[in-house]
Amino acid sequence: MAFTAKIKDSKVVKGIFEAVSSIITETFLDIDPDKGISMVAMDLSHICLVSLLIAKEDLDEFKADKKLKIAINLEDFVKIVKRANPQDEIVFKDDSAAKRFIIEMKPETAKKARRFTISMIDIDEERIGPESLEQLEFYNQTTFKLKFLDEAIKDAEIFSDALEIVADKNLSFSTNGNIGDMTYELEKEELISSDFTQKSEGIFGLEFLKNILKVSAVSTNVEMSMASDLPIKMVFDILNSSRIVYYLAPRTEDEDNDEDDSLYED
Amino acid sequence: MAFTAKIKDSKVVKGIFEAVSSIITETFLDIDPDKGISMVAMDLSHICLVSLLIAKEDLDEFKADKKLKIAINLEDFVKIVKRANPQDEIVFKDDSAAKRFIIEMKPETAKKARRFTISMIDIDEERIGPESLEQLEFYNQTTFKLKFLDEAIKDAEIFSDALEIVADKNLSFSTNGNIGDMTYELEKEELISSDFTQKSEGIFGLEFLKNILKVSAVSTNVEMSMASDLPIKMVFDILNSSRIVYYLAPRTEDEDNDEDDSLYED
């Protein structure tokens, strides 16, 4: 047992992994004695990259002898995590010898935990990390309440399956479709912070945005970075020192060619 | 009209028969002037026997001249019972001359009842009663809150379609499947009562257990009796003097031969 981590608030664990698993089905969990638990993975269509860090400072217990990479099916993992009751605390352990990942849950005062295991899976090493994305230069950055983006998404899906996001003097969300269109503008005063240096615009799929917004169970603000023709970067702070970062590729004019949506040219 | 019975709380009637009909499709209702309304029937695959008694003490009105056996399709019967509103009281009557069973429902204060009838059907006399099952000698018996079994079932169905139940020092539920496994143990303190004299274990189909658990609409505790290689007996008290008893046959190693699961060798 090279690794043990405990989180007392199972609701946070549920919120984090339900959000992530709505986009990612399989992933490595990276256990790092110095950092905590992290993962980086892309959705199958390579349109969205998700990077999660649960910092060791946010773990109520954390023991790790060495770095570990544990590959799991997130969907199955979430089915288990969902079984936690609100008052349960959750413990993760590895049983690498048996290629199993262990999840235990129990109320803090209970003696005996319900114990689940999930088989580790074999997946290819991720071919690309987020490093190249971290080099991206965004012209515009803003932080604001997640509920605004949630509203814009719900407004937009009346008309279309995509949302246009424009950062210029202010931040605007818009869409148009057969039955009509909508515009939702946030004034500077409604933004917690904003630094817009060059107009940028992009169109993004609502399905991804809706899945990303599931993070609102565990976060209240979004820090959004944009530049035309680049993926949009959205950072969500969770717990005290942890975060989930999404890079979502814009839709291109040439929607027939799915490859153009990909975050990477293979 | 040789028989009339009234139950003021239609929700109880719904709960009882929705639970039973999830396993039994056709049955005799036995009307006994001394006892009340009862039924004994097995599911079509002969894996589960259900015995229901609604004691006459629990009926708000009960008139029966003589013993009656009324064969009905429970599925159709439940469709009718489901039509009752929560504030309705329900009256059952026979119209044996017309081979019809009558269900009336109305709010207590209403003058006029909604009236349904359902045709009696022809089914073979049940070839075997529960008498032989009542002779079974169980080594272990325990009573505990239904919610624990409910949790164990929901935990287990992530992995498999079966649940292993072991009574030894304590009571444990477990399962395993391709994606992983789970264990759920109940300490003696979590059991309302327990009398374990000899370790027993058995594997039971989750589909049956889930249908049996529908009884939780009308009961809160389960009294469970076990012995290895015997059916598991589960007794649920309902109302004041009534009860539903299930005998569920364990799955056998040789799962290809369905007959081995049968409660009876024909």
Add this chain to the structure above:
DNA sequence: GTAAGAAGCC
């Protein structure tokens, strides 16, 4: 009235 969970449909 809203939101989460369960059941039914595709």
Add this chain to the structure above:
DNA sequence: GGCTTCTTAC
């Protein structure tokens, strides 16, 4: 398996 609807808890 996802989506939708219905039910139930807060």
